[in-house]
Amino acid sequence: MLSHRLHAARKNPLGDIVRVLQDDGSVDPSADPNLSRDDAVRLYRGMTLERILDNRMLALQRQGRIGFYGPSVGQEAAIVGAAMAMEPDDWIVPQYREPGAALLRGMPLKDLICQFMTNGGDPAKGRQMPCHYVFAKGHYLSISSPVGTQIPHAMGIAWGMKLRKEPAAVLVYFGDGATSTPDFHVAMNFAGVYRAPCVFFCNNNQWAISLPVSRQTAGAPLAEKAPAYGMEGVRVDGMDALAVYGAVRRAANAARNGQGPALVEALTYRFGPHSSSDDPSRYRDEKEVAVWMARDPLVRLRRFLEARGWWDEGREASLEKEIGDEITQAVAEAEAMPPVPVETFFEDVYAEPTWNLREELGEARSVRRG
Ligand SMILES: Cc1ncc(C[n+]2csc(CCOP(=O)(O)OP(=O)(O)O)c2C)c(N)n1
Ligand SMILES: [Mg+2]
Numbered sequence: 001m002l003s004h005r006l007h008a009a010r011k012n013p014l015g016d017i018v019r020v021l022q023d024d025g026s027v028d029p030s031a032d033p034n035l036s037r038d039d040a041v042r043l044y045r046g047m048t049l050e051r052i053l054d055n056r057m058l059a060l061q062r063q064g065r066i067g068f069y070g071p072s073v074g075q076e077a078a079i080v081g082a083a084m085a086m087e088p089d090d091w092i093v094p095q096y097r098e099p100g101a102a103l104l105r106g107m108p109l110k111d112l113i114c115q116f117m118t119n120g121g122d123p124a125k126g127r128q129m130p131c132h133y134v135f136a137k138g139h140y141l142s143i144s145s146p147v148g149t150q151i152p153h154a155m156g157i158a159w160g161m162k163l164r165k166e167p168a169a170v171l172v173y174f175g176d177g178a179t180s181t182p183d184f185h186v187a188m189n190f191a192g193v194y195r196a197p198c199v200f201f202c203n204n205n206q207w208a209i210s211l212p213v214s215r216q217t218a219g220a221p222l223a224e225k226a227p228a229y230g231m232e233g234v235r236v237d238g239m240d241a242l243a244v245y246g247a248v249r250r251a252a253n254a255a256r257n258g259q260g261p262a263l264v265e266a267l268t269y270r271f272g273p274h275s276s277s278d279d280p281s282r283y284r285d286e287k288e289v290a291v292w293m294a295r296d297p298l299v300r301l302r303r304f305l306e307a308r309g310w311w312d313e314g315r316e317a318s319l320e321k322e323i324g325d326e327i328t329q330a331v332a333e334a335e336a337m338p339p340v341p342v343e344t345f346f347e348d349v350y351a352e353p354t355w356n357l358r359e360e361l362g363e364a365r366s367v368r369r370g
Pocket of ligand 1: 178208
């Protein structure tokens with residue numbers, strides 16, 4: 001049985017799954033996280049930004065203007081809802097589908113797009129793979145795309161914070177596929193034993209590229225792995241931004257208060273391809289996609305905002321225009337940036353460059369000029 005200490009024990013139509021947003025836009029009062037109007041609108045804006053950014057970046061990739069992209073369409077409530085629940089001093093350790101979380105933390109759009117383009121405006125100086133951005137100022141760790149490797153990193157940061165008595169927590173995102181990795185076990189076990197203040201956030205989007213979640217585990221829901229590591233496990237409707245926000249907020253508060261780690265499993269669905277290099281029609285049934293698309297997280301949160309009188313057609317249209325314009329401007333500014341300076345390949349290792357590095361730099365400059 002799942003432990004229910006993180007959320008009010010109650011029956012709902014999805015069984016053990018926490019759900020707050022009802023289909024008509026009303027909320028289950030027993031689980032309502034009571035977001036203020038400003039916060040609810042900020043959450044919706046963050047999710048809309050991620051949706052529009054995804055569509056625009058996939059189009060840029062198809063035009064050859066960026067090399068690669070991993071979209072998150074359908075998962076915006078899980079990604080932005082979880083990020084929204086964290087405090088600025090907390091760290092966020094991403095998987096690779098969370099630009100929405102970085103932007104919510106204040107990462108400038110232009111920096112993000114320069115990283116996608118790997119040009120002179122890339123804060124990572126062109127040293128990372130495309131779509132592997134970092135926003136250290138916003139406590140947002142670099143993406144590491146080997147599946148699951150970020151989970152022990154997050155646990156280590158959380159444990160370090162505990163040792164230093166810092167009153168903060170860590171949120172780590174990973175997919176259903178990552179629960180099959182040794183890294184998941186290592187991190188969960190260590191965090192459980194040492195009570196590291198870490199919120200393990202599993203974005204269960206039903207697929208690991210072409211492998212369905214039924215092939216990841218013969219066990220029951222992924223959240224049920226938590227008690228085996230001595231921590232709380234909770235399953236939420238991951239297309240319900242308020243349910244995600246509430247569950248992560250409770251877990252993060254508990255972690256900061258010394259009550260140890262927790263696992264939150266968010267049930268979502270990847271509406272689009274795994275990445276710009278994938279064709280999901282080769283391995284999954286479009287009928288399944290349609291069932292999940294009917295639970296579109298943006299539509300559900302928008303219904304809630306409208307039911308409260310906080311949103312309408314006019315605001316929707318101006319938000320879409322505002323975000324569209326911001327992205328257009330950021331793309332134009334990013335495309336105007338020069339290439340990564342060749343010098344950056346040789347910097348930041350030695351205080352004084354060695355003779356051979358100086359020689360190689362000279363050769364590299366002449367190749368670039370030539
Ligand atoms: C160690 C490792 N093995 C394989 C891959 C190739 N790979 C990239 S993403 C992915 C699927 C991961 O699925 P999941 O954890 O469910 O995350 P999702 O992509 O669905 O968000 C795989 C197998 C990799 N990046 N790293
Ligand atoms: Mg997955």
